[in-house]
Amino acid sequence: MSPLDLSVEELAKVLDLANDIEKNPEKYAHKCDGKILATLFYEPSTRTRLSFESAMMRLGGKVLGFSSANSSSAAKGESVADTVRTVSCYADICAMRHPKEGAPLVASMASEIPVINAGDGGHQHPTQTLTDLLTIRSLKGRLDNITIGLCGDLKFGRTVHSLIEALVRYEGVKFVLISPEELRIPDYIREDVLKASGHEFIEVERLEEAMPSLDLLYMTRVQRERFFNEEDYVRMKDFYILDKAKMALAREDMLVLHPLPRVNEISVEVDADPRAAYFKQVQYGVYVRMALILSLLGLGVDLC
Amino acid sequence: MSPLDLSVEELAKVLDLANDIEKNPEKYAHKCDGKILATLFYEPSTRTRLSFESAMMRLGGKVLGFSSANSSSAAKGESVADTVRTVSCYADICAMRHPKEGAPLVASMASEIPVINAGDGGHQHPTQTLTDLLTIRSLKGRLDNITIGLCGDLKFGRTVHSLIEALVRYEGVKFVLISPEELRIPDYIREDVLKASGHEFIEVERLEEAMPSLDLLYMTRVQRERFFNEEDYVRMKDFYILDKAKMALAREDMLVLHPLPRVNEISVEVDADPRAAYFKQVQYGVYVRMALILSLLGLGVDLC
Amino acid sequence: MSPLDLSVEELAKVLDLANDIEKNPEKYAHKCDGKILATLFYEPSTRTRLSFESAMMRLGGKVLGFSSANSSSAAKGESVADTVRTVSCYADICAMRHPKEGAPLVASMASEIPVINAGDGGHQHPTQTLTDLLTIRSLKGRLDNITIGLCGDLKFGRTVHSLIEALVRYEGVKFVLISPEELRIPDYIREDVLKASGHEFIEVERLEEAMPSLDLLYMTRVQRERFFNEEDYVRMKDFYILDKAKMALAREDMLVLHPLPRVNEISVEVDADPRAAYFKQVQYGVYVRMALILSLLGLGVDLC
Secondary structure (H helix, E strand, O other): OOHHHOOHHHHHHHHHHHHHHHHOHHHHOOOOOOOEEEEEEOOOOHHHHHHHHHHHHHOOOEEEEEOOHHHOHHHHOOOHHHHHHHHOOOOOEEEEEEOOOOHHHHHHHHOOOOEEEEEEOOOEOHHHHHHHHHHHHHHHOOOOOOEEEEEOOOOOOHHHHHHHHHHOOOOOOEEEEEOOHHHOOOHHHHHHHHHHHOOOEEEEOOHHHHHHHOOEEEEOOOOHHHOOOHHHHHHHHOOOOEOHHHHOOOOOOOEEEOOOOOOOOEOHHHOOOOOEOHHHHHHHHHHHHHHHHHHHOOOOOOOO | OOHHHOOHHHHHHHHHHHHHHHHOHHHHOOOOOOOEEEEEEOOOOHHHHHHHHHHHHHOOOEEEEEOOHHHOHHHHOOOHHHHHHHHOOOOOEEEEEEOOOOHHHHHHHHOOOOEEEEEEOOOEOHHHHHHHHHHHHHHHOOOOOOEEEEEOOOOOOHHHHHHHHHHOOOOOOEEEEEOOHHHOOOHHHHHHHHHHHOOOEEEEOOHHHHHHHOOEEEEOOOOHHHOOOHHHHHHHHOOOOEOHHHHOOOOOOOEEEOOOOOOOOEOHHHOOOOOEOHHHHHHHHHHHHHHHHHHHOOOOOOOO | OOHHHOOHHHHHHHHHHHHHHHHOHHHHOOOOOOOEEEEEEOOOOHHHHHHHHHHHHHOOOEEEEEOOHHHOHHHHOOOHHHHHHHHOOOOOEEEEEEOOOOHHHHHHHHOOOOEEEEEEOOOEOHHHHHHHHHHHHHHHOOOOOOEEEEEOOOOOOHHHHHHHHHHOOOOOOEEEEEOOHHHOOOHHHHHHHHHHHOOOEEEEOOHHHHHHHOOEEEEOOOOHHHOOOHHHHHHHHOOOOEOHHHHOOOOOOOEEEOOOOOOOOEOHHHOOOOOEOHHHHHHHHHHHHHHHHHHHOOOOOOOO
16 A cells, blocks of 8 residues: 555565566566456556556466546446455456545455555555665665655655655665755655654755765656646746756766656656666566565565 | 357256356366457446456456447447457457447357357346356255345346346246336336246335345346436435345345445445355356356357 | 568568468467567557457467557657657567557667557558468469559558558569549559559559459558548448449459458458458468567567
């Protein structure tokens, strides 16, 4: 349901498993032979859905499901709880995406099979956070003692909030929060998560001034649908565009992450830079979902 | 095409096969290796589609298809016969759902592979009826000598009509038809099926008065789309809601079935009652579809 | 990207492989075990999508993807290049259908996995052309020294243009172009392809007069969406309908091909004629896609 459902120790084991899958894919190619994953997507999210489907197929399993609400029984007035109890008869595990916060939690309580939250409204998107953590740990070698810049829409950015909540569990993490005034991090993250945990953090308005100090830069998309009017969107969306000039200010081993899809907040000229890690991140997303599916089916890490 | 396409003897063998699959799933896990099922759904029906897909996957087979008409070649003016002849080159068996009565029959005549009717308009939904029969026989031990209550929308309820037509082939079945005046069973069922077969039946208006005599209660959804105006729907939809109080009037071994999805005609407080069999019914739906697919591919019961 | 990307020699080898698959399907049933095909269909084309999916499944592989643009990340403003780089992490090969000419080419340059053009606007549909060539060669025994009639919408018919471009590479091919004045072959095909190659061709208005001379008749659909007004469509669509009477004018070994779906340009009474080869063509479409997938994955013909 949430990345925090895993203890730091459990999480370390899941990430270890994901790295072992990366190194020895053939060892895992038949672990889920005969198993079925149901992808229940009440709102479209091709990227997340295909990542789950690829993960299950790479484990030897099969996939069924639906990719939008209008092709589901929800249109006939069925509750999420009933749908998931029904799907429990069709599959061994399911991944649910829902526009309503908490829907996957309700589902998991009714379900007789494991339910993975594949995103619920503005609330959680735990497998994205696991992906981010795996990418950072794999490419930097650690999750502690890093300086991470988070740039863009920090007000509505669900992935940013989740990543902060996940990283404050590690020592020596410094946060550089880069956003326009209007899209600053919400109070409950600033006060209850960052200040409460005692981690160092600063808020800045210009990406350039943050660049030199960063080990990692986490860029996010300015989502058109989060804005109340088109004018605000147009004015702000190009504020924080990462290009070659800004990359020249960064350390040689700084990494750029992005949950994707991007629109234009990272210029395509940055793609060829070896520090651009956002497509590797997609690949890590498959490995971590493989590790999670295995563990929830009792074939990987022992989770409570 | 219709549940009556199977003789009572053939049907018994298909249900036997389904029960054997239930007991020994691993024996059947590779029977359809290398085989492909096409799901041709000209109108959405997630539940039925996923049940077929799960059935094929549990047999080791693969699945392709479409889940609504606008994503099919029908939009380009192609006939159902041409579509199914084409699909004959892609798959080994197909399941077709179509809003038009008789479309699957037309398809089966043009097809070079077996075609299963997965529901055609208000006409037939044979695999639902096979599911109902398997559930009854598995949980009650017999299909004859039972008193079955059928409750709700008996006028438009396709599954109810099919179930009655299937059950009159067995001896000693008594029917208790529970519905508001406006939604009584149609004449052709009352006269040509029930009276013609000589089976005992009564029609009542109140669910409470029927409860004590029943071995089985088959609940159905009051489908909003069947009503001519919203007012009628609102007035009648809550008439026949099964709750704990009504369950207290029933025998200890009475079973509750429902083709699902339900809206509110069965209160969720009934779900925990051991007599609630509607989620088990979903599971039986997978087993009976597995038995049917096997048989139509020449790997199960010998059907003419 | 285009059927002309293969040299005549490479093409011959791909068609040989397709014929070997036809004769020995079991030899290829596990060649793609553990491999994943992504079907990225930015516009619906059930027939083409299912043909690719069947091809991959018949090779033992698995399939994921989307069947229309609104269920893809494109709706969030993502570029085709980014989508395909992401999908490179989920699959081993992909087939892309796109309404915009050149989109699959752009994708193939960004991709780390092979990209097959499954149709891009009015531009190319190379696997249809490979299908046509395989059908002709398999059923006539050769691609050279044939007289082929092309009938219907020769102005907008993408498959006709591609087939002509592919056939002028063989000796002794004569073209009979049968269409109403308004839908004649475009100048660039007449001048740059037919005349430039030195092949014999004639243009006629009546299907009847062409029939006796043909080894092959390639019929095409008059697509409603290509017309500017409904009136023109209604007036012309029934001009060139193939029926039993016209078939009586043809040679005994003439073959009828059609890329399908048909509306009414071939009367259903022709279906039973042994010279009707359009459903066999569908089957050859699966074999040639199997050969292409194998070759692009390095498991079949060596392609540069």
